[in-house]
Amino acid sequence: xxxxxxxxxxxxxxxxxxWAEDAALMVETGLTxxxxxxxxxxxxxxxxxxxxxDWLDRAVDVLGTAGLKxxxxxxxxxxxxxxxxxxxxxxxxxxxGQPRKFGSRRHYCFSHQGYIEECARIARIMGERYGRNAHxxxxxxxxxxxxxxxxxxxxxxxxxAFRRWLADHYGxxxxxxxxxxxxxxxxxxxxxxxxxxxxxxxxxxxPAHVLAFRRxxxxxxxxxxxxxxxxxxxxxxxxLLHNYMGRILDFDHFQVGEDLDIATWDSYPIGFLSDRLExxxxxxxxxxxxxxxxxxxxxxxxxxxxxxxxxxVMEQQPGPVNWAPYNPAPLPGMVRLWSLEAVAxxxxxxxxFRWRQAxxxxxxxxxxxxxxxxxxxxxxxxxxxxxxxxxELGAVTQTQxxxxxxxxxxxxxxxTSQPQGAGFNYFRLVFSAYRALRRAGLSVDFISxxxxxxxxxxxxxxxxxxxxxxxxxxxxxxxxxxAILGPRxxxxxxxxxxxxxxxPGLSGLDCEVDLVETLPPNVRRDVDGGGSAQHWVDRxxxxxxxxxxxxxxxxxxxGEEGLWYLSGFPDEELWDRVxxxxxxxxxxxxxxxxxxxxxxxxxxxxxxxxxxxxxxxWSGHKIAPCDVLILDKDTAxxx
Numbered sequence: 001x002x003x004x005x006x007x008x009x010x011x012x013x014x015x016x017x018x019w020a021e022d023a024a025l026m027v028e029t030g031l032t033x034x035x036x037x038x039x040x041x042x043x044x045x046x047x048x049x050x051x052x053x054d055w056l057d058r059a060v061d062v063l064g065t066a067g068l069k070x071x072x073x074x075x076x077x078x079x080x081x082x083x084x085x086x087x088x089x090x091x092x093x094x095x096x097g098q099p100r101k102f103g104s105r106r107h108y109c110f111s112h113q114g115y116i117e118e119c120a121r122i123a124r125i126m127g128e129r130y131g132r133n134a135h136x137x138x139x140x141x142x143x144x145x146x147x148x149x150x151x152x153x154x155x156x157x158x159x160x161a162f163r164r165w166l167a168d169h170y171g172x173x174x175x176x177x178x179x180x181x182x183x184x185x186x187x188x189x190x191x192x193x194x195x196x197x198x199x200x201x202x203x204x205x206x207p208a209h210v211l212a213f214r215r216x217x218x219x220x221x222x223x224x225x226x227x228x229x230x231x232x233x234x235x236x237x238x239x240l241l242h243n244y245m246g247r248i249l250d251f252d253h254f255q256v257g258e259d260l261d262i263a264t265w266d267s268y269p270i271g272f273l274s275d276r277l278e279x280x281x282x283x284x285x286x287x288x289x290x291x292x293x294x295x296x297x298x299x300x301x302x303x304x305x306x307x308x309x310x311x312x313v314m315e316q317q318p319g320p321v322n323w324a325p326y327n328p329a330p331l332p333g334m335v336r337l338w339s340l341e342a343v344a345x346x347x348x349x350x351x352x353f354r355w356r357q358a359x360x361x362x363x364x365x366x367x368x369x370x371x372x373x374x375x376x377x378x379x380x381x382x383x384x385x386x387x388x389x390x391x392e393l394g395a396v397t398q399t400q401x402x403x404x405x406x407x408x409x410x411x412x413x414x415x416t417s418q419p420q421g422a423g424f425n426y427f428r429l430v431f432s433a434y435r436a437l438r439r440a441g442l443s444v445d446f447i448s449x450x451x452x453x454x455x456x457x458x459x460x461x462x463x464x465x466x467x468x469x470x471x472x473x474x475x476x477x478x479x480x481x482x483a484i485l486g487p488r489x490x491x492x493x494x495x496x497x498x499x500x501x502x503x504p505g506l507s508g509l510d511c512e513v514d515l516v517e518t519l520p521p522n523v524r525r526d527v528d529g530g531g532s533a534q535h536w537v538d539r540x541x542x543x544x545x546x547x548x549x550x551x552x553x554x555x556x557x558x559g560e561e562g563l564w565y566l567s568g569f570p571d572e573e574l575w576d577r578v579x580x581x582x583x584x585x586x587x588x589x590x591x592x593x594x595x596x597x598x599x600x601x602x603x604x605x606x607x608x609x610x611x612x613x614x615x616x617x618w619s620g621h622k623i624a625p626c627d628v629l630i631l632d633k634d635t636a637x638x639x
Contacts, residue, residue, distance in 0.1 A: 002395050003343045005387050006033025006071070006351040007369065008315060011059040012043045013358060019059060022355065023066035029369070029380065030387020033349050034063050035314065038073025038143045039105070041122065042080045053129060064135025071241075071314075071351075072136050074126060074228055076119040077143035078105045083118060090115045092153035095199040100150065104362065105143075109153040110220040111161040116227050123228040127235030138239045140314070141228045144266060145221050145242065151250035152217045154197045163192045165216045179495040180208035207418040208496040214413035218251035222259070229259045243314035244306070246299050247276045247427055249412040253306045254448045263307030266315035266353070269296050269338055271324040278428060286596070286613075289331040290626060293598050293611040294435050296338060300345035301434075302407060305446040309398065313342045315353035318379035319367025327365070331613060333626035335382040340389060340628040344600040344607035346398040352383060393630065397603035400454060402588055403437055404445040405430060406462040406476070414466040414492060421518025423535035424488070429464045429569055436575035437461075440583070441591025441599040455479045458586040463566070465489040470507060477508055477562050481586040484578070486566040487538050488516075503538070504565060510543040511558045511565045525568060526551045531577050533568025540567050547581065548574075593618060606631045 007026060011019055026034060036059060037044075045051055060070055084090065084102050090112040092100040100107050108115050123141075130136045145151065170176040173189050182188040187206060189195055198205035198213050229240055241262040244253055257263050269291025273284060277292055287293065303311045318335055320327040339350045358364050359372035369380045412426040419425070437444050447454065449465075449472060457480040468490035476483040490504030491513070499505045503513035517537050519525070524532035528549050533556065540555040547564065548557035557578065558565050570578060583590050593599055596612035607630055610616050610623040623629045 001346075001348060001397065003347055003390055003393075004032045004349050005030060005339070005383060005390065006035065006069075006349050007031050008035045008351055008354045009063070010039070010354070010358075011036060011063075012040050012055070014356070016055070016058065019062045020066070023063050023068060026355070027067050029384050030391075031352075031383070032067070032069060033071060033137075033351060034068045034355075035071040035073060035140060035351060036060075036063070037126075038075055038140055039078045041075035041078055044075060044126075045080070045122065047082055048086060051125065057129075060130065060133060060135050064133075068135075069137035070133075070135050071138040071140050072126065072130055073140040074119070074123045074142060076108075076122065076141075076228070079108055079115065079118070083115070087112065087114045087118070089156060091155070092150055093155040093158075094149075095152070095154060097154065097200060100153075104148075106148050106150045108150075109155045109157055110151070110217070110224045111153065111155065111158040113157070116224060119224070120227050120231050123231045124235070127232045131232070131235035131238075136236070136238055138241060138262070139232055139236065140264075141225055141232075141240060141242050141260070143243060144245050145225070145256070146248040146250045147245055149250075151221060151248075152214070154199050158217075158220075159197050161220065162197065162213060162216050163195060165219065166195060166212065167192045169212075179497075180206055180212075181497060182206070204418075207414075210417040211410075211414055211496050214250075214417065215410065218255070218409070218413075221251040222255045225256050226259050239310075241312070241314075244303060246272050246295065249409050249427060252409040252450075253303075254409070254450055257306040257308070260307075262310045262312060262348070263303040264312040264314035264351075265299055265303045267296050267299065267313050267338065267342070268315070268317040268321055268324075269334075270317060270328060270330060271321045274326050275324045278425075287611060289328050290334050290611045290613070291338070293596050293609075294431070294438050296341060297345060297438065297598065297600070298431060298434050300342055300347065301444050302446045304346050304398070305407070305448065309346070311347060312349040312351065313339075313347050314351050316342070316350050318352045318354075318369055318383070319377055320365070321367070322363050322365035329367075329378075331626050332378070333382070333624075335379045336386045336389070337609060337611070337626055337628055339383075339386045340607070340630070341598075341600070341609050343390065343393075343396055344602065344605075344609070344628075346396070346602075350386075352379065393605075396605065399603045400456060401443045401445045401601075402458040403442050404447045404454075404457045404460045404480070405434060405437075406449065406460060406465060407446045408449045408462075408465055410449075411464050411466040414496065415464065415488070417496070420516070421536055423521055424518060424569065426464050428535075429487075432570065432572075432575060433461050433463050436570075436572070436579050438598055439572075439576065439593065440579050441593045442588075443599075443601045458482070458588050459484070459582050462489060463487065466492050467494055468504060468506070473506060473508060473563075480562075482562055482564065482582055484564045484566060484582060486564075487533075487536050487568050489565070506563065506565065509558065509560055509563045509565060511540055512542045513538045513567075514541050515539045524571070525556075527556045527574055527577075529577070531574025532571050533574065534571055535569040537569075538567040540565070548577070591619075597623065604632060606633065
């Protein structure tokens with residue numbers, strides 16, 4: 001695969017006489033893809049039934065004639081004002097019972113059948129018009145599901161759909177009462193029509209009720225996406241995709257991805273550092289203008305799995321953004337670094353957001369490749385350089401790695417429903433494991449509980465896996481040399497009860513969780529030999545060997561052949577010890593890297609990616625600040 005570059009463009013924002021000049025400069029820059037249309041519903045249909053596509057016809061033709069491949073977006077993330085007049089109950093309702101009103105975007109409820117039909121209608125109109133257009137090479141469905149906390153809605157359409165969903169899943173209300181343990185606090189129901197949404201309760205709602213609602217809400221996103229897929233599939237041979245986001249776990253991306261051809265995501269490294277990452281001030285200061293060294297790679301690897309090997313960056317930050325608490329500019333070289341890093345992890349396309357900075361509305365402070373008055377922004381030169389780099393680099397082929405992380409969206413919903421400890425968070429736990437593997441210089445795959453893990457992994461980590469059955473345990477242990485579970489794995493059933501067999505309920509490991517404690521941030525449980533547990537600790541018993549122990553003599557890590565259970569949320573030192581022990585057991589080569597340097601291996605190359613603002617020397621190679629050194633495999637071995 002030869003990776004390519006692209007850009008997000010909004011022809012409706014600019015005079016038509018600028019389009020051809022813009023397209024020519026895009027091609028001169030080295031861009032080959034352009035995304036358009038995803039927010040332009042009012043220009044396509046100013047009033048209901050008044051279809052105005054002539055301008056879009058011309059835009060597609062101008063861009064395509066210049067040599068650009070068009071990604072055409074369905075505009076369903078931005079329903080027009082007239083849509084609300086037709087469907088006044090389509091607005092999402094937040095947990096406090098307040099409507100998510102018109103005036104920005106994503107102001108719809110995934111459960112509103114009338115709006116779903118409107119989305120299918122506009123998708124069909126677009127598909128019939130552009131589905132066989134030679135310039136339209138891909139379709140983006142909607143935009144950023146879940147953005148602005150819009151997955152979960154407490155509307156009346158959601159309530160009605162939830163009750164139907166419960167009836168389909170449980171059959172009878174007596175089965176539901178038993179599954180949810182509604183005998184507790186006299187919460188039993190006589191019919192599905194009595195069941196409300198789990199908000200505005202006096203105190204904590206039943207976590208089984210909350211988890212069921214989260215599963216339902218995820219299913220609504222899957223169904224919403226599929227409604228447009230089903231319309232477009234017969235009308236086009238072009239790939240269908242969606243642009244997911246960073247650290248949005250509200251719906252099951254794997255399930256949405258099953259209906260699509262390509263997974264894409266929107267990468268904003270500096271925005272995420274201040275807005276979506278727990279880290280100390282020293283770390284955030286050191287990487288203020290670069291972004292966290294692992295945050296982007298984590299999502300690259302995750303969405304490679306969601307896309308079953310095919311994925312893009314649909315929006316790549318090119319400069320300061322507008323939405324984070326603080327919005328510094330990237331250091332010179334970082335836009336190129338982020339782009340090459342994405343390629344190292346398998347991106348087919350890296351699309352910059354956006355071509356020209358908007359001079360109006362909510363995103364007027366969001367930088368582009370051009371300034372609002374049409375001057376080159378700093379990132380334009382880096383985009384040109386990256387295009388040159390990719391032309392010289394040629395094909396980049398991904399191979400299955402030796403190590404995988406099992407990622408489970410439902411586990412996040414479970415632990416958000418009943419966290420038990422303020423410091424415990426599923427993403428933080430999984431991300432800490434990913435960081436440890438990256439510190440060891442390893443390349444990482446992600447796998448899902450809904451698909452059989454691929455055979456051939458030496459090591460699979462499954463931290464925080466809420467629900468674990470015998471089939472999944474067997475699948476894990478049969479497809480790798482060593483699986484490491486815990487903490488908080490196998491802790492609940494599908495309906496949020498403690499399993500009758502106890503926690504974690506492993507048939508292949510004599511290990512039981514006798515009690516659980518959660519710790520405040522200033523308290524750690526030290527492990528003999530170094531490292532400690534934080535946030536969460538399972539107190540373990542059983543005949544399985546104690547591989548690591550806490551200073552009080554209780555087990556920190558229990559294990560037998562092929563299966564280990566980790567009792568606490570490790571700090572960095574403890575994670576590094578566990579990874580080193582696992583590597584020794586399964587014959588895994590480690591390549592420990594210094595702070596801020598990351599290593600990614602492909603079939604042909606080894607990428608050394610330096611997020612530091614200073615040069616780094618490692619394994620005989622000097623990597624400049626904010627730079628990427630690309631070695632062929634033979635050179636890397638010699639080094």
